[in-house]
Amino acid sequence: MSNSPIPVIVNGAGGKMGREVVKAVAGASDMTLIAAIDRNPDLIGKDIGEVAGIGEMEIPITNEMESMCAFAAQQKELPVMVDFTHPDGVYHNIRSAIAYGIRPVVGTTGMSAKQLKDIEEFAEKASTGCLIIPNFSIGMVLLQQAAIQASKYFDHVEIIELHHNQKADAPSGTAIQTAQLLAEMGKTFNPPEVKETEKIAGARGSLAEENIRIHSIRLPGLIAHQEVIFGAAGQIYTLRHDTSDRSCYMPGVLLSIRKVLQLKSMVYGLEKIL
Numbered sequence: 001m002s003n004s005p006i007p008v009i010v011n012g013a014g015g016k017m018g019r020e021v022v023k024a025v026a027g028a029s030d031m032t033l034i035a036a037i038d039r040n041p042d043l044i045g046k047d048i049g050e051v052a053g054i055g056e057m058e059i060p061i062t063n064e065m066e067s068m069c070a071f072a073a074q075q076k077e078l079p080v081m082v083d084f085t086h087p088d089g090v091y092h093n094i095r096s097a098i099a100y101g102i103r104p105v106v107g108t109t110g111m112s113a114k115q116l117k118d119i120e121e122f123a124e125k126a127s128t129g130c131l132i133i134p135n136f137s138i139g140m141v142l143l144q145q146a147a148i149q150a151s152k153y154f155d156h157v158e159i160i161e162l163h164h165n166q167k168a169d170a171p172s173g174t175a176i177q178t179a180q181l182l183a184e185m186g187k188t189f190n191p192p193e194v195k196e197t198e199k200i201a202g203a204r205g206s207l208a209e210e211n212i213r214i215h216s217i218r219l220p221g222l223i224a225h226q227e228v229i230f231g232a233a234g235q236i237y238t239l240r241h242d243t244s245d246r247s248c249y250m251p252g253v254l255l256s257i258r259k260v261l262q263l264k265s266m267v268y269g270l271e272k273i274l
Contacts, residue, residue: 005032006257007075009068009102010048011093012085014038014061017107017246019052021082024250026054031257034075035068036061039085065093069100080257083108087169091115094130098122103129103260105253107136109173120266129263133270134173136252140226141271143241144178147228150237151185154230158190158205162217162225170216171206174226177269183209 008025012018013036025031026049036048038061049057062068072079081097083090087110097104098119111119116132123130135141151157161175182189190211198204205215223243230237243249252270259273267273 004077005030006261007032007034007072007077007079008257009033009035009037009072009079009081011037011065011081011083012108013048014040014043014051015084017084017249020246020250021084021253022048022052023054024247024254025082025257026052026057028254031254033057033059034072034079035059037063037065037068039063039089065096069096069102072102073100078103078261080105080260082106082253082257087111091119094119095122098126098128098130101126101128103131103263105131105133105256105260107133107249107253109134109176110169116266116268123266124264127264129260130266131256131260131263131273132266132268133252133256134177134268135224136249136256136270137224137241137243138252138270138274139241139248140174141274143226143228143239144181144271146239147178147230148181148185150228150230150239151182151187151189154232154237155187156190156231157182158213158215158229159208160215160217160227160229162219162222164222164224165218165220167218170218171208171214172216172224172226174224175214175216176208178226178228179208179210179212179214182212 010021025033043061047056048059049055080103083106085108090108094104159175161172188210205213225242228239
């Protein structure tokens with residue numbers, strides 16, 4: 001491995017998560033921020049360091065992703081793109097980055113199963129590392145591992161995820177991933193006791209794999225929260241993870257930036273690289 005710093009592009013740099021990533025990368029001795037991309041017209045041309053609250057960095061925010069990818073591809077060291085943007089554009093962002101030989105680390109959720117499969121095949125063909133991480137929190141990984149253990153003993157489970165009201169996709173990628181992990185246990189949950197009737201469509205939440213229900217809440221004042229609730233005769237077992245500050249994701253983001261350089265294909269989930 002080279003001792004030179006890892007060149008990093010932050011896509012969605014002006015957003016709440018993007019600004020945290022900028023601060024984390026700026027504080028990491030083995031990384032250097034080379035570009036900040038955001039499509040908010042009010043931020044174009046502004047210095048990303050000032051926007052992130054850490055002082056001038058002489059890196060203006062741009063919305064020219066293709067140009068920044070071409071610039072990054074010319075760097076001596078392999079570059080990484082961290083993406084916290086929007087479900088509408090993340091698929092294109094990942095494809096573009098891989099085409100330029102840039103390793104994507106993606107926290108944006110909302111892609112379809114078909115899009116994920118296409119990215120997996122594209123990264124494999126290009127022998128380029130790509131990390132898709134629904135949740136960068138170590139605490140969430142531990143919650144999911146505890147849920148897998150509990151699912152061996154409980155047949156009834158539902159998931160509640162709570163996020164701020166600026167989140168565009170529902171259910172959250174983390175909740176979907178949690179349901180997928182439980183489904184991999186090879187059992188069907190929540191055997192019916194009665195024939196249910198929804199008087200209002202969606203009252204019972206969305207139906208994920210193996211009959212697991214996911215309920216989504218969107219309110220100002222929330223950041224990111226998840227409960228996995230198991231039930232059995234005479235008892236309830238609740239696992240909950242709460243985010244109080246977005247800085248909790250940054251150790252996972254920095255770890256992912258370092259690890260993606262060692263990969264030659266797509267990996268889904270933080271637990272796969274811990």
